Amino acid sequence: MSTAVFEPTRKLLEQTFATGWGSRSPVKYENVAFAQPANAKWVGFFVRWGDGSQVSLGPSGSRMDRESGAIIIQVFTPKNSGQKASMDECDFAGSIFRMQTLTDSVAGVEVVCRVPTLSDQGEQDELLQKTVSVLFQVDALF
Numbered sequence: 001m002s003t004a005v006f007e008p009t010r011k012l013l014e015q016t017f018a019t020g021w022g023s024r025s026p027v028k029y030e031n032v033a034f035a036q037p038a039n040a041k042w043v044g045f046f047v048r049w050g051d052g053s054q055v056s057l058g059p060s061g062s063r064m065d066r067e068s069g070a071i072i073i074q075v076f077t078p079k080n081s082g083q084k085a086s087m088d089e090c091d092f093a094g095s096i097f098r099m100q101t102l103t104d105s106v107a108g109v110e111v112v113c114r115v116p117t118l119s120d121q122g123e124q125d126e127l128l129q130k131t132v133s134v135l136f137q138v139d140a141l142f
Helices: 006-021 083-097
Strands: 027-029 042-054 064-078 101-104 109-113 117-124 127-141
Touching: 006 027, 006 042, 006 064, 006 083, 006 101, 006 109, 064 083, 083 127
Parallel strands: 027 042
Antiparallel strands: 042 064, 064 127, 101 109, 109 127, 117 127
């Protein structure tokens, strides 16, 4: 039975990304100090929560709750370095979560990830920004 879902899910998603991304480029995590590299690629990683609902009935400890959210990966590449550099980073970032089921058995959460989507934010200062989003749902017993 779980007593928490948000923090264990955030931690599981961040750990999964950190392991998959490795030392490819620096990563900015929410509310963590970060020195943005000058004129070099880097990514920002964020978890955004959506709707939640109770999806089964039963006594405490056997009720299933389902939360939904989105993994947001902002990809920054140097301006004028071409689309391929940016798209390769986006493809790699999306592949970490594409249709994955992640489980933290200690916390009692299971995260089901969907297909990544891509949006283009254009140029910002000396960087090109694209955003990879992956919708997910989390099931946890309460």
